Amino acid sequence: MAGTYRVTVEPLGKEVECAEDQPILEACLRAGVWLPHSCTHGTCGTCKAEVLDGDVDHGAASSFALLDFERDEGKALLCCAMPRSDVTIEGDVDAEEGVVFHPVRDFVGTVTVLEDVAVDTRRLVLELDQEIDFNPGQYVQVTVPGKDVVRTYSIASPPSQRNSIELHIRRTPGGLASDGWIFATLAEGDRVNLAGPYGNFFLREEREEPAVLIAGGTGLAPMKSMIRHVLEGDCDRTITLYQGARTVDHLYDQEFFTALAERHPDRFVYRPCLSEEDREGYLAGTVLDVLDRDKPTLSGHVGYLCGPPAMVEAAMRVLMGKRLFPRDIYREDFLDEA
Ligand code: FES
Incomplete structure (x- = not known):
């Protein structure tokens, strides 16, 4: 069983338990500690933060998103970095004014709609076992069954609809999730594992400009x-x-x-x-x-x-x-x- 370390998030002073095989960002989002992020797979650089104390494994961080000298200076991409000791990080934690963030949770959904809507494009509706809260524009990570991988899809339904979510999937020829599963074997009634909500791209309610x-x-x-x-x-x-x-x-x-x-x-x-x-x-x-x-x-x-x-x-x-x-x-x- 994986060991667990304590992650302290400064300047909030909040402490979060993080397993050694769990990205620090994931542990924080699940504990309700919001940190900026976008792609959640080490390529965009949005989650870059300072490691003030302790050791991390940088995991799959792209060398374009985290340059060698930044690693040497003690920076890490929190969506990939996993703790190798108790760790203190300093993130850009200034939550935007008026924005309520929802902790990441696991869900199971049943496929109720699976239809072709355009060339190589499908609509997938999942009835969830429990209600989900999210900001409009955020996404979920869907687990590809039998593989140790997730794929990210934005939620197209509004937050008022908490029992089911609509996703739009584009087929990539040869793609593991789209061609190998969603456009191949997935069927109505199937059960799907997912987690969310994730992402910085969402409607800013406080901005009332056109x-x-x-x-x-x-x-x-x-x-x-x-x-x-x-x-x-x-x-x-x-x-x-x-x-x-x-x-x-x-x-x-x-x-x-x-x-x-x-x-x-x-x-x-x-x-x-x-x-x-x-x-x-x-x-x-x-x-x-x-x-x-x-x-x-x-x-x-x-x-x-x-x-x-x-x-x-x-x-x-x-x-x-x-x-x-x-x-x-x-x-x-x-x-x-x-
Ligand atoms: Fe994109 Fe971490 S690099 S969220």
């Missing part, structure tokens, strides 16, 4: 959760969703968002964009082409971006060119996981 949401591929999922959450409430915040795909066969949920826009004409605008097909009822071009034509400036807005890293990077440049500052932009680089 929001521009830009989604590519299954980067739509967290946006759908945020939009449903906002429209269920009675605040008068306005949202514009730019949803991008190559052709109409790659786009999904357009009937859902069109109906929502008709129901909330003052609060929600839907802009479905096709980059490789001209079709009536859709806008021609990439999401960024269409945004560029729509909005000469975005001053006074807040932006949320989720999609393939190249799209997110290009969108950052466009938004900043339209007078948004980095502090006004929230992003999730969304690698469709194999």
